[in-house]
Amino acid sequence: LVYVVRDNKALPRLVTLGISSGSRIAITQGLQANETVVIRGNERITPGRAVKIAKPTS
Incomplete structure (x- = not known):
């Protein structure tokens, strides 16, 4: 299970490794x-939780 971000919300996704x-x-x-x-x-993520994408540090 991984989380993808759509519309600034975390959505669970089943993946195949x-x-x-x-x-x-x-x-x-x-x-x-x-x-x-x-x-x-x-x-710390739960389905539908709001997430913020961090900017890379230089």
Whole structure:
């Protein structure tokens, strides 16, 4: 289960995992191109919760 962001809200999404290499794991099904996936703070998210996308630091 991962969370994607749509309209500034977190939505749960079931995904299928593929092969892994080190700390990276391929997702083979369940995501569309250009979807934003939550990568930090997942443990505090609930479905429909408002999220704010952080700007990268320089």
